[in-house]
Amino acid sequence: MPPRTPTAYQALDLNEAITTHLPLVKRIAYQIASRLPPNVEIDDLVQEGLTGLLDALKRYEPQPNLNFEVYARTRIRGAIYDACRRNDILPRNQRDDLVRLEKTTRSLEQTLGRHPTEIEVADACEMSLDQYHEVMGTMVNLMPLDDLSEEMLPADLGSDPLQAASMRQFADRIASILEGLPENERLVMALHYQEDLSYREIAQVMNLTAGRISQIHTQGMIRIRAKLKIR
Known part of the structure; x- marks a missing residue:
């Protein structure tokens, strides 16, 4: 049509x-x-x-x-x-874990001048790597990238040029953050949001499990939220 x-x-x-x-x-x-x-x-x-x-x-x-x-x-x-x-x-315990991980990620990025690794974030949170992955796995319902954009989308894109300009600036900022993500997280984001693939389909492309793809997505979202300082 x-x-x-x-x-x-x-x-x-x-x-x-x-x-x-x-x-x-x-x-x-x-x-x-x-x-x-x-x-x-x-x-x-x-x-x-x-x-x-x-x-x-x-x-x-x-x-x-x-x-x-x-x-x-x-x-x-x-x-x-x-x-x-x-x-x-998102249950209260997961919400608390999310805030803790965002703050830790933001602090490490400022200290290290780069994205911290999984092990570095886990150590800073006094977790083993297995515990860190378990937390990532329980956050499969973390609001994804689309939700961040929707929060700032003007009610009517044509009604206010300043709102439209603000949305474009926000989109540019998101694009910049995505470009700076670690390669595996950037690839998952691209396949999920641009190519519209499910976690299972991405898992087949990357030769990983769907659970691991979910963890990588959550990890990327925490980095993005940390950059945007979203609580």
């Missing part, structure tokens, strides 16, 4: 629009569900994603290099992550 203009989207029957983009909503919901506890219902995530889709259909305005599907992905993911936050998906 050829891309539609915003006017065509507005004129499109709502049921047809939902039917057209429902596969995208389901794909995103299943991707997010793979990082969440097993008690989270996929149907609930799909419903939240549909809320994001409806919001995207309502708000979308033409922007250079921003087609509807790219915009909708952000809104769909944002709606699902908002629901996760409301339901406190």
